[in-house]
Amino acid sequence: MANPEHPTEPSTPAGGAGTAAPRKAVVIGGNRIPFARTGGAYAHSSNQDMLTSALDGLVARFGLQHERIGEVAAGAVLKHSRDFNLTREAVLGSALAGDTPAYDIQQACATGLETVVSMVNKIKLGQIESAIAGGVDTASDAPIAVSEGLRQVLLNLSRAKTMKDKLTAAAKLRPKDLAPEAPTTGEPRTGLSMGEHQALTTAHWNITREAQDELAMASHRNLAAAYERGFFDDLITPYRGLAKDSNMRADSSMEKLAKLSPVFGRSLDQPATMTAGNSTPLTDGASTVLLGSEDYARGHDLPILADVVDAEAAAVDFVHGKEGLLMAPVYAAPRLLARNGLKLEDFDFYEIHEAFAGTVLSAIAAWEDEEFCRTRLGLDGALGTIDRSKLNVNGSSLAAGHPFAATGGRIVASLAKTLHEAGSGRGLISICAAGGQGVVAILEAR
Amino acid sequence: MADKYLNLVNSALGKTAAKKLGLPRPAHLRRYQPGAPLVPGPVLVVGAGAGADAAATTVLDWGLDVRRHADPRGKYGAVILALDEVAHPDDLSGPVLEAAAALKRLRPGGRMVTISRPAEAENDPATAAARQGVDGLLRSIAHELRGGATGNGILLGPDAAPSSSSVAGALHFLLSGRSAYVDGQFLRVDGDGATIPADWDKPLSGKVAVVTGAAQGIGAAIARTLRRDGADVVVVDIPPAGESLAEVANAVQGTALQLDITADDAGRRILDHALGRHGRLDIMVHNAGITRDKLLANMDESRWTSVLQVNIAAQLRINEQLLGSGQLSEAPRIVSLASTSGIAGNRGQTNYAASKAGIIGMVRASAGQLADSGGTINAVAPGFIETAMTARMPMATRQVARRLSSLQQGGRPGDVAETVAFLASDAAGGISGQVVRVCGQNMVGA
Structure with a gap:
């Protein structure tokens, strides 16, 4: 990031020349609750309830009752102010030992992956032996704030000492101040929703409606097939009567997807292509990942699914239109690959978070584009291509849904299990986030 | 699910009413509690021969108060009726009638346990009649017992020595609160495959x-x-x-x-x-x-x-x-x-x-x-x-x-x-x- 002329120049690898390589941090397993479309099965569940349940399911799966975990990091994107210590409160309500420390992280949709990265780094440094990373979000139980006008009046009232001061403060209240403010997915600096931002990028890369619908259909079918073969038996614990992701449509078809009307990009010159079918819905859910040193896993007779090799964050200037809002992972990936001496084709599985089908397809198109890779990424040529049969093989956010902070944990646990089942290989994770940010990571099979 | 009738007839008023009206009077059962005495009073062992001697030795080893002769004023926690050597129905009368007098003095939650041998086709008819007689006898005793007391039998297989740990294991269960809802049943014991636990309150330790x-x-x-x-x-x-x-x-x-x-x-x-x-x-x-x-x-x-x-x-x-x-x-x-x-x-x-x-x-x-x-x-x-x-x-x-x-x-x-x-x-x-x-x-x- 420090060198805008060569944005892909890798930073010095951790434990570089002259120092011993840090020890490994491994994925032991994961647990999430099924994801529910907002206003559905979890309409009356709070972030804390859901995160606690996801933790308890993880504890039950791995027999961690009353155990002090090194640290728990989790977060939520949509968060009540009362949930300032969300993760610690969830730990206290769970079956984990009460002396397990915990903290919150927030990096929009990359929150879940960033919690994994943070915990992994502490394990690699030898600061902790075990960790749980996670994330939770609810748009059903979203915080609703009072308007800025009412907030100012209330604060002035609380400071007012005399009756006259109080009346003066109260008199500033206007009827419009009484309307509550709900959170939106709009970007504060552009006022555009995430979907409208993506519509710009989708149009820029000429991603067709058909290609987006195909990706959406594959997501549903892959997810349904994974359920069918029991893939999620040890990754999910039901919650509130829901046993499977409620957004999943196993019978999804191109015909059904083709019937949906576009919802984003309708004011652009090009035909609008983004529909409710190829965009993720608002979703509620929580996920957790159990991480540890190799010694911890072996000493506790716990499985080792994958190594978390490395990760990289990036951000782009979407405010001035230089790059698409959700394109940051496109910049993070080449830096991560270079640092690890890998090519884009060196992976057996790719987990590219499906915020929108257009996000995934734009990223792939950008990596395949020689001109873009030279001018924007500072590479000699195209970064490479992705074998689509290795992409999101057990479904992704278009089918499962996307409770913002919970998506990273879902992907890490699922990919780790996929790699472990395969017996060998490497997986690349790419997650875009609001604010023009993105995080990518590499996992290796164990 | 609470059995309100059971609670009612065990109240002072309900007990009198139920008795006068001839209604069923179920008792609160004596269920196992760690650390509680094995039986609620002295154990009377009735009968002569190997079964009676072995049973008396066994329960004495458990530190229980063992009696070999019925005391007309005594109250008993359990009566063990050893009939393992009967060869003719006439042999039943002595021990059965001696035990009969003691049954009235069985405390609530008391236990009646018979020790006998199964009637087999190769037995001579008189022996088989006597052995099979125990079956009807015990099942009838169980019907007659009140106050949450139960009657069960141990059947000694041909290779089961009355002094074996297999018999002791079965006897311990039938005397204890663990068998509170087992009534009118026979446990057949063969061989000497049983091991007496180091701690009767943690019999599954290490399993x-x-x-x-x-x-x-x-x-x-x-x-x-x-x-x-x-x-x-x-x-x-x-x-x-x-x-x-x-x-x-x-x-x-x-x-x-x-x-x-x-x-x-x-x-x-x-x-x-x-x-x-x-x-x-x-x-x-x-x-x-x-x-x-x-x-x-x-x-x-x-x-x-x-x-x-x-x-x-x-x-x-x-x-x-x-x-x-x-x-x-x-x-x-x-x-x-x-x-x-x-x-x-x-x-x-x-x-x-x-x-x-x-x-x-x-x-x-x-x-x-x-x-x-x-x-x-x-x-x-x-x-x-x-x-x-x-x-x-x-x-x-x-x-x-x-x-x-x-x-x-x-x-x-x-x-x-x-x-x-x-x-x-x-x-x-x-x-x-x-x-x-x-x-x-x-x-x-x-």
Whole structure:
């Protein structure tokens, strides 16, 4: 990031020349609750309830009752102010030992992956032996704030000492101040929703409606097939009567997807292509990942699914239109690959978070584009291509849904299990986030 | 599910009213509590010969107050009636009449235990008549006992020495509060495969047990009881039941395994989980079962097949995989849940009764295979147990069902669990291939 002329120049690898390589941090397993479309099965569940349940399911799966975990990091994107210590409160309500420390992280949709990265780094440094990373979000139980006008009046009232001061403060209240403010997915600096931002990028890369619908259909079918073969038996614990992701449509078809009307990009010159079918819905859910040193896993007779090799964050200037809002992972990936001496084709599985089908397809198109890779990424040529049969093989956010902070944990646990089942290989994770940010990571099979 | 009538007739006013009106007067049962005395008073041992002497020595070793002669003023916690040497019905009269006088002096929650030998075809007719006579005698005594006292018998197989630890193990169970809802039953003891535990309150210490269908009801009670007795417990249930399964796992500090037991590799997955996480597998409890009631004339294929698949075919397959693996611990224990429907039949339950009777056949036929490794396999047949299922019965039907047993009340899931835990223990090593009813001597199928 420090060198805008060569944005892909890798930073010095951790434990570089002259120092011993840090020890490994491994994925032991994961647990999430099924994801529910907002206003559905979890309409009356709070972030804390859901995160606690996801933790308890993880504890039950791995027999961690009353155990002090090194640290728990989790977060939520949509968060009540009362949930300032969300993760610690969830730990206290769970079956984990009460002396397990915990903290919150927030990096929009990359929150879940960033919690994994943070915990992994502490394990690699030898600061902790075990960790749980996670994330939770609810748009059903979203915080609703009072308007800025009412907030100012209330604060002035609380400071007012005399009756006259109080009346003066109260008199500033206007009827419009009484309307509550709900959170939106709009970007504060552009006022555009995430979907409208993506519509710009989708149009820029000429991603067709058909290609987006195909990706959406594959997501549903892959997810349904994974359920069918029991893939999620040890990754999910039901919650509130829901046993499977409620957004999943196993019978999804191109015909059904083709019937949906576009919802984003309708004011652009090009035909609008983004529909409710190829965009993720608002979703509620929580996920957790159990991480540890190799010694911890072996000493506790716990499985080792994958190594978390490395990760990289990036951000782009979407405010001035230089790059698409959700394109940051496109910049993070080449830096991560270079640092690890890998090519884009060196992976057996790719987990590219499906915020929108257009996000995934734009990223792939950008990596395949020689001109873009030279001018924007500072590479000699195209970064490479992705074998689509290795992409999101057990479904992704278009089918499962996307409770913002919970998506990273879902992907890490699922990919780790996929790699472990395969017996060998490497997986690349790419997650875009609001604010023009993105995080990518590499996992290796164990 | 609370039995309000039971509580009413045990109140001062209710007791008098019920007595005057000749209504049933069920008693609060003496159930096991860790640390409580084995029996609520001195033990009277009636009879002469090896059985009586061995029983007296055994209970004396347990530090109990043992009497060999009935004291007309004494109160007893238990009466042991040894009839193992009877060779003619005339031989019954002396000891039986001596015991008769003591029965009136049996304390509430007392125990009557007969020790005898089974009548076999090769016995001379007089001996067989005397031995078979004990069967009718004991079952009638059990009907006559009041105040929560129970009557059960131990049948000594041809190679079971009265002084063997196998007999001691069975005797301890029948005297204890663990057998509170076992009434009018015989336990047949063969060989000397039993081991007396170092601590009677932790008989399963160091063992690893698997319980299927453990998310709720009787299965959850079994998990809790096995844990109380010292075992590490793996709780298994179908993935959709995962939320309550996790709660049970966390309550018993065990691990949850979400698994459909009808999967082809269910036995292998159970074994892998137990060995991988807990290092061994000693006890397999097949509790999972379903009902799909319909009169046979209206039975469809899915109702019939699903019940047979879950209730018996899955168990056969799992047992085959477990026993064929050679990876079970020394002297393994398998306990299956049968049902009184499998013994007596039940209208509308042809499928269920066939599956449960199948279990009885399965354990009888599997005992020989397990005997090679010192293992045992048995079935437990619950009678009317107060569960969520029976709570849905119409009130009047439920009240009648409760009073249809000698103990005049329904049992608790924990009562079934106690018998399962006993059969899973080393002390039950002399018992195999049998069905133990936990039914309060229910009239149905008696």
